[in-house]
Amino acid sequence: MKYDDFTQYPDLASEKVGGIALIANDEFFAEKENLLKAAEPVFIADKYTDRGKWMDGWESRRSREPGYDWCIVQLGIPGIIHGVDIWTAHFTGNYPEHASLEACYVEGNPDIDTLLAMDTHWEPILGKETLQGGSHNLFAIASSARWTHVRLNIFPDGGVARLKVYGEAAPDFSHCPREEPIELSSIRYGGQVLLCNDMFFSPKENLILPTKAAHMGEGWETRRRRAPGHDWVILQLATPGTLTSIEVDTAHFKGNFPDACSIDACLIEDEIPLHFVTSRSLNWTEVLAPQKLQADHVHTFEDLQAPHQTFSHIRLNIYPDGGISRLRIWGYPDHVERLNQMSPTTLHETLVRCCGSSKWVNAMAAAVPFIDKADVLSSAERIADTLNEEDWLEAFDHHPQIGDLDSLRTRFADTAALASQEQAGSLNAHEDTLMALAQQNKVYLQKFGFIFIVCATGKTADEMLALLQERLSNDRDTELRIASGEQRKITQLRLEHLL
Numbered sequence: 001m002k003y004d005d006f007t008q009y010p011d012l013a014s015e016k017v018g019g020i021a022l023i024a025n026d027e028f029f030a031e032k033e034n035l036l037k038a039a040e041p042v043f044i045a046d047k048y049t050d051r052g053k054w055m056d057g058w059e060s061r062r063s064r065e066p067g068y069d070w071c072i073v074q075l076g077i078p079g080i081i082h083g084v085d086i087w088t089a090h091f092t093g094n095y096p097e098h099a100s101l102e103a104c105y106v107e108g109n110p111d112i113d114t115l116l117a118m119d120t121h122w123e124p125i126l127g128k129e130t131l132q133g134g135s136h137n138l139f140a141i142a143s144s145a146r147w148t149h150v151r152l153n154i155f156p157d158g159g160v161a162r163l164k165v166y167g168e169a170a171p172d173f174s175h176c177p178r179e180e181p182i183e184l185s186s187i188r189y190g191g192q193v194l195l196c197n198d199m200f201f202s203p204k205e206n207l208i209l210p211t212k213a214a215h216m217g218e219g220w221e222t223r224r225r226r227a228p229g230h231d232w233v234i235l236q237l238a239t240p241g242t243l244t245s246i247e248v249d250t251a252h253f254k255g256n257f258p259d260a261c262s263i264d265a266c267l268i269e270d271e272i273p274l275h276f277v278t279s280r281s282l283n284w285t286e287v288l289a290p291q292k293l294q295a296d297h298v299h300t301f302e303d304l305q306a307p308h309q310t311f312s313h314i315r316l317n318i319y320p321d322g323g324i325s326r327l328r329i330w331g332y333p334d335h336v337e338r339l340n341q342m343s344p345t346t347l348h349e350t351l352v353r354c355c356g357s358s359k360w361v362n363a364m365a366a367a368v369p370f371i372d373k374a375d376v377l378s379s380a381e382r383i384a385d386t387l388n389e390e391d392w393l394e395a396f397d398h399h400p401q402i403g404d405l406d407s408l409r410t411r412f413a414d415t416a417a418l419a420s421q422e423q424a425g426s427l428n429a430h431e432d433t434l435m436a437l438a439q440q441n442k443v444y445l446q447k448f449g450f451i452f453i454v455c456a457t458g459k460t461a462d463e464m465l466a467l468l469q470e471r472l473s474n475d476r477d478t479e480l481r482i483a484s485g486e487q488r489k490i491t492q493l494r495l496e497h498l499l
Helices: 032-036 112-116 204-208 274-278 335-340 344-352 358-366 373-384 389-396 405-409 413-422 431-448 461-471 476-498
Strands: 020-024 069-087 098-104 123-130 138-140 147-155 162-169 192-196 231-249 260-266 285-292 298-301 310-319 326-333
Touching (some): 020 112, 231 285, 285 310, 326 335, 344 358, 373 476
Antiparallel strands (some): 231 310, 260 310
């Protein structure tokens, strides 16, 4: 990578994508919030405040004690950082001599006390580097980790106009409600605007910004077309998914909005060169036939073609030319990809609900990313082949006893929802049957040393009781083999439910 190749990535810290300058130890001359402005820094020669010269950046006072100044920024897009620009525009006699950068990953929305706590780990991702005044100071970052916050340290003091943090979004779809569509095109999740045929008046990247456009210049606008044809732009969704609705917003475009638009989509499963997305060999599917557009209006289209087909790329066609403020593609992410992009903690919690063996859970987590549903299910079986008696007993211990409804509500809260669905046949059973199940479970546990495991889906309480009584005649080795086979069935069913 050349030193400045990373500037092609989005700025994960920009105020336009929700970046926030949370706290600085000193901002005497100029506010920390200026660091994340999207606009280029300006210099006004005769502008002063009651504290001194007005500067468009973050500037601390002249330090008179040992130490350094710092500012903590919450990234608008958690992700993988490829490079930074510590831009000292207009800071010439007052820029810092050196700077360094640290990063941390904290789930949720941590407060400042949490970020400053001793047990919050800040990883150095850029060592102490020399800065130049009035310049772009570009530094590549060699890190593949996912970060949510960065801390800019300046030595010993001074001013920085802008901090640009270039990188890739690394979304965690596990926190998205399964029953609700998400904005698959959003830059916050990793959506990208790849190519367009024209962006004479304003850039294509504006199309997927999370905030409403403040004016016409914050959209995508082409020049006036004087030849046959139409203009277009191609997006890559954050993750492949099925589409539910599309929003085409022409906000602020009144005398220059397109007459109509249409939308095509395709699925590209392999990595390809960027220019290949315009190849005629790609199989584009029309998901939205040409639709008339209005000025300064949010158009929502829900009656889409191919509603159950999975797509990864979108092509917006505008006829013949004009400006679009925002394009939002809503849908459901592919659930295998959702599994691939879970945080380590969430992935562990999800997998342990399918099988309680630590060895199985750890091996499945190590197998990420999965290619498709078949890969998930086959990996689960392959890993199950490696489990020994201790592993199976650990998995059994995560199940409630069949017919023991009290344990469903208490000890086994993590798997209660799944197990209660699987044991639906016992929920409305006759009281005598439930009492017999409870009594026979005690006999089973005493004989074999582990609880009765059966894939209960679709079975009535009477059928489960009969199976339990039948299996009581087995020796322990035979019963352990049967029980582990039932655990395999349960694991597969729970994975299929998850996917």
